[in-house]
Amino acid sequence: MRGLWTTARVRAAEERVMAAVPPGALMRRAAFGVAVVAAELLAGRRRVGLLVGAGNNGGDALWAGYHLRKRGVTVTAVLLEPSRAHAEGLAAFRRAGGRVVDRLGPVDLVVDGIVGLSARGPLRPDAAAHVAGLDAPVLAVDLPSGVDPDTGHVAGPAVRAHTTVTFGCLKPVHALADCGDVRLVDIGLADALPGPDLLELDPADVGAAWPVPGPDSDKYTQGVTGVAAGSSTYPGAAVLATGASLLSTSGLVRYAGPAAEAVRAHWPEAICTGSITDAGRVQAWVVGPGLGTGLGSEQVLRTVLEAGVPVCADADAITMLANNPDLWDARDPDTPLVLTPHDREYERLAGPVGEDRVAAARRAADKFGAVVLLKGHATVIASPDGRTLVNRAGNSWAATAGSGDVLSGVLGSLLAAGLDPALAAACATRVHTLAAALAADGAPIPASALLHALPDAIRTTRTP
Ligand SMILES: NC(=O)C1=CN([C@@H]2O[C@H](COP(=O)(O)OP(=O)(O)OC[C@H]3O[C@@H](n4cnc5c(N)ncnc54)[C@H](O)[C@@H]3O)[C@@H](O)[C@H]2O)[C@@H](O)CC1
Numbered sequence: 001m002r003g004l005w006t007t008a009r010v011r012a013a014e015e016r017v018m019a020a021v022p023p024g025a026l027m028r029r030a031a032f033g034v035a036v037v038a039a040e041l042l043a044g045r046r047r048v049g050l051l052v053g054a055g056n057n058g059g060d061a062l063w064a065g066y067h068l069r070k071r072g073v074t075v076t077a078v079l080l081e082p083s084r085a086h087a088e089g090l091a092a093f094r095r096a097g098g099r100v101v102d103r104l105g106p107v108d109l110v111v112d113g114i115v116g117l118s119a120r121g122p123l124r125p126d127a128a129a130h131v132a133g134l135d136a137p138v139l140a141v142d143l144p145s146g147v148d149p150d151t152g153h154v155a156g157p158a159v160r161a162h163t164t165v166t167f168g169c170l171k172p173v174h175a176l177a178d179c180g181d182v183r184l185v186d187i188g189l190a191d192a193l194p195g196p197d198l199l200e201l202d203p204a205d206v207g208a209a210w211p212v213p214g215p216d217s218d219k220y221t222q223g224v225t226g227v228a229a230g231s232s233t234y235p236g237a238a239v240l241a242t243g244a245s246l247l248s249t250s251g252l253v254r255y256a257g258p259a260a261e262a263v264r265a266h267w268p269e270a271i272c273t274g275s276i277t278d279a280g281r282v283q284a285w286v287v288g289p290g291l292g293t294g295l296g297s298e299q300v301l302r303t304v305l306e307a308g309v310p311v312c313a314d315a316d317a318i319t320m321l322a323n324n325p326d327l328w329d330a331r332d333p334d335t336p337l338v339l340t341p342h343d344r345e346y347e348r349l350a351g352p353v354g355e356d357r358v359a360a361a362r363r364a365a366d367k368f369g370a371v372v373l374l375k376g377h378a379t380v381i382a383s384p385d386g387r388t389l390v391n392r393a394g395n396s397w398a399a400t401a402g403s404g405d406v407l408s409g410v411l412g413s414l415l416a417a418g419l420d421p422a423l424a425a426a427c428a429t430r431v432h433t434l435a436a437a438l439a440a441d442g443a444p445i446p447a448s449a450l451l452h453a454l455p456d457a458i459r460t461t462r463t464p
Pocket residue numbers: 014015018026027028030031053054055056057058060114115116117118119120121122123124127141142146167187
């Protein structure tokens with residue numbers, strides 16, 4: 001499990017550590033780390049260009065330039081605000097033979113020291129002009145300039161990093177935005193940091209949490225998942241969600257709804273009934289994909305919410321909760337509920353997502369007393385108990401019709417197996433991402449291919 005810390009906490013920790021070490025020591029450690037990674041990326045090539053902003057981020061770049069000069073690398077620097085460039089860093093850079101230029105000529109690697117933790121908004125026009133002309137790979141110092149450190153939001157021109165070297169700890173930007181390959185350099189902050197603001201699961205965490213049958217397990221003890229999804233118009237959503245539940249855990253899956261025939265034809269092992277009232281007992285419900293939003297669907301949602309078991313409410317279930325807030329009354333507030341909106345569904349439910357997706361997910365989690373899984377390239381999972389998890393997809397293969405139905409099926413089966421709902425949401429998201437990458441292997445895929453890659457994805461997380 002990896003922790004991520006917001007800039008306010010990082011700064012507080014840096015201040016505590018700085019008070020106890022010689023002046024400039026943290027910057028030296030940081031810059032040395034940048035130089036080591038730069039040398040690795042250069043792989044014997046010899047020309048580096050620095051883009052240097054007005055603060056300590058630029059200072060890191062200048063000191064890294066100093067270290068690279070000591071290794072015989074040719075280093076040039078553009079100072080975006082010459083009068084505010086880090087004075088000691090600039091002096092050391094010049095002493096070591098670094099040259100200040102107006103524009104970067106041909107180089108093998110660019111070091112982005114334009115702006116770091118103090119970044120506000122997109123790149124300013126002069127910085128943007130320097131960045132626009134680059135054709136060498138960019139090594140970002142702390143974070144790609146132009147990307148918000150705490151939200152990962154990109155409001156305009158920004159650096160696109162091949163690699164990012166960050167210091168002391170990861171920040172939200174490293175999970176919420178594209179920072180390329182992220183390297184962490186230890187500058188001695190660990191003991192000064194409080195608990196993390198965000199968490200990101202490693203595949204091994206997912207593997208450790210994933211429910212697998214033991215010697216005493218049978219089909220009931222592993223949790224029975226109920227799927228209330230699909231319609232005569234959209235039987236596919238039912239087929240995908242039920243299939244995902246079946247492939248995620250080895251218990252039992254019951255399907256209830258008008259797509260029973262289609263589900264039975266695809267998944268003979270599912271127990272299918274035409275009506276929610278005949279479904280039998282389950283340990284968790286998945287409700288919503290392809291269900292429709294008419295009166296009959298509302299009654300299905302009500303029945304599921306009244307059942308007193310954990311519920312994953314997706315797609316049309318979210319729209320119904322937004323359209324008809326009376327439906328919330330059907331829910332026992334002590335029973336876990338996971339809502340899995342994409343941005344438009346979120347907006348129907350809780351207003352605009354805005355630039356800060358973490359804050360949005362937390363707002364809705366508080367408001368509804370539910371785990372909120374806000375889907376996106378970086379999915380944010382907020383629990384009403386304050387925990388927030390993120391999962392960066394790293395690819396977009398899962399952006400395909402029916403992919404959400406698969407996610408809710410996986411999540412429902414983990415809830416039925418008794419996983420903590422926020423952990424279930426994070427594990428399901430991670431495996432969904434892995435399955436998409438495995439199935440795609442470089443080419444577009446339909447959701448059914450993602451579905452059939454679930455066992456391989458789960459296996460990946462369980463392999464040490
Ligand atoms: N505080 C510390 O102990 C350490 C800080 N370090 C470095 O210091 C950085 C933070 O430095 P600072 O707080 O001096 O500030 P930055 O270097 O992040 O920003 C400097 C200035 O850039 C300008 N700026 C803000 N947004 C901009 C934008 N969108 N486009 C262009 N310019 C913009 C502002 O005038 C701002 O004051 C970290 O990211 C890290 O690289 C490291 O040296 C490690 C130790």
